[in-house]
Amino acid sequence: MFENLTERLTKTLKAVTGQAKLTEDNIKDTLREVRMALLEADVALPVVKEFVAGVKERAVGQEVSKSLTPGQVFVKIVQEELVKVMGxxxxxLNLAAKPPAIVLVAGLQGAGKTTSVAKLARNLKEREKKKVLVVSADIYRPAAIRQLETLASEVGVDFFPSSADQDPVDIANGAIGHARIQHHDVVLVDTAGRLHIDGDMMDEIKRLHSAIDPVETLFVVDAMTGQDAANTARAFGEALPLTGVILTKTDGDARGGAALSVRHITGKPIKFIGVGEKIDALEAFHPDRVASRILGMGDVLSLIEEAERKLDKDKAEKFAKKIKKGKGFDLEDFREQIQQMKKMGGMMGLLDKMPGMGQMAQMADAAKAEKGVHQMEAIINSMTPGERRNPDIISGSRKRRIAMGSGTQIQDVNRLLKQHKQMSKMMKKMSSKGGMAKMMRGMKGMLPPGMGGGGGFPM
Incomplete structure (x- = not known):
């Protein structure tokens, strides 16, 4: 998300760098470019107008700080105004209610509503340690009921059965009654969606809301629909007392206009964003972190949180001890590091959150880089355990067998073995005194093909 906007804004904001003072004249062109960048990102016009006006009012006449250049002052203002727009x-979630806390989830068909319910259930179970019950009140699509049952089983939360011949209010009340008996902390109620907003749908969901009185009413909206996302959210907000928004499919939205428009238009906070199809791809929405990513400043906090959740700590500690003892870095270790990186969203997922890497991530040939990482793993998988532990035994005939088994060329196998040797040398430096500094010096040029380097280890 925001790739196009980030590229435009980072180029544009360089224009004010070096100015002795921020005046209306020397930021006029920059503001015009900012305005165009936001409109191209599909941000709603009223939001663009208010944002640009807010930046202009604060920027004009700002004296140069002793520690900052005018360009930095301007970027800081833009960042703060972005945060203000997004919340x-x-x-x-406000779950401070007598259990079970009831959460109603609404949205149009195809927005990812049922999947979001399952992702949210997983989030509450694993991060908030809540006992969760999910139920589908979508009596028009039996497939949606079956989908939620399957997803509930996948994430390990309880599912309350329902069928197409029942009334949505009876379904929800039945689930709530069951949750009280079974001491569930939270009940997530998935509702019927439609392909478009219509009166019957709104009347039904209003009746359901009135009957169960949820503590949270979340609206799920597809980020890919751009300005339409904000307009749909407004229509639902007029029908229901929404408490928040879940923005889905943000990984496929290069523009990001929905994220910048929804909060302003509805007055309701974006509480979560869906960042992929996997069941764990739901993140809490932090406006300050997102603003930093838009301006190419990275998002280290989210990267750390993601690492804590997804990386295998036992394997990491075992690997660190092995390297510390100077036992060497074999191809089994190499493969393990590739797999850990994939858990973190791959090469581009990592670079996108690292400070100063935003522009690099955009200039890089992402597809080529990811393909290179997958190719490395395929080559290592085609080796025998003995070859992975001792790469020196890999002769010409073995290389031909490995290349055939991985669907690659012998030169690809040679490249991987060379990259592994480079990494082995770096790991040795790391295990020696003052090794970390030596290793960082050795990192130069170690990026894989397509990432601006000459080939090397992906992490």
């Missing part, structure tokens, strides 16, 4: 801070 200042992350707003968590």
């Amino acid at each position: 200042e801070a992350n707003e968590k």
Whole structure:
């Protein structure tokens, strides 16, 4: 998300760098470019107008700080105004109610509503340690009921059965009654979606809301629909007392206009964003972190949180001890590091969150880089355990067998073995005194093909 906007804004904001003072004249062109960048990102016009006006009012006449250049002052103002548009801070779910806390989830068909319910259930179970029950009140699509049952089983939460011949209110009340008996902390109610907003749908969901009185009413909206996302959210907001928004499919939205428009138009906070198809691909929405990513400043906090959740700590500690003892870095270790990186969203997922890497991530040939990483793993998988532990035994005939088994060329196998040797040398330096500094010096040029380097280890 925001790739196009990030590229435009980072280029544009360089124009004010080096100015002795921020005046209306020397930021006029920059503001015009910012305005165009936001409109091209499919941000709603009223939001663009208010944003640009806010930046202009604060920027004009700002004296140069002793520690900052005018360009930095301007970027800081833009960042703060972006945060203001998106909602200042992350707003968590308010589950402070006598159990079970009831959460109603609404949205149009195809927005990813049922999947979001399952992702949210997983989030509450694993991060909030809640006992969760999910139920589908979508009596029009039996497939949606079966989908939720399957997803509930996948994420390890309880599912309350329902069928197409029942009334949505009876289904929800039955689930809530069951949750009280079974001491569930939260009940997530998935509702019927439509391909478009219509009166019957709104009347039904209003009746359901009135009957169960949820503590949270979340609206799920597809980021790919751009300005339409904000307009749909407004229509639902007029029908229901929404408490928050889940923005889905943000990984496929290069523009990001929905994220910048929804909060302003509805007055409701974006609480979560869906960042992929996998069941764990739901993140809390932090406006300050997102603003930093838009301006190419990275998002280290989210990267750290993601690492804590997804990386295998036992394997990491075992690997660190092995390297510390100077036992060497074999191809089994190499493969393990590739797999750990894939858990973190791959090469581009990592670079996107690292400070100063935003522009690099855009200039890089992402597809080529990811393909290179997958190719490395395929080559290592085609080796025998003995070859992975001792690459020196890999002769010409073995290389031909490995290349055939991985669907690659002998030169690809040679390249991987060379990259592994480079990494082995770096790991040796790391295990020696003052090794970390030596290793960082050795990192130069170690990026894989397509990432601006001459080939090397992906992490």
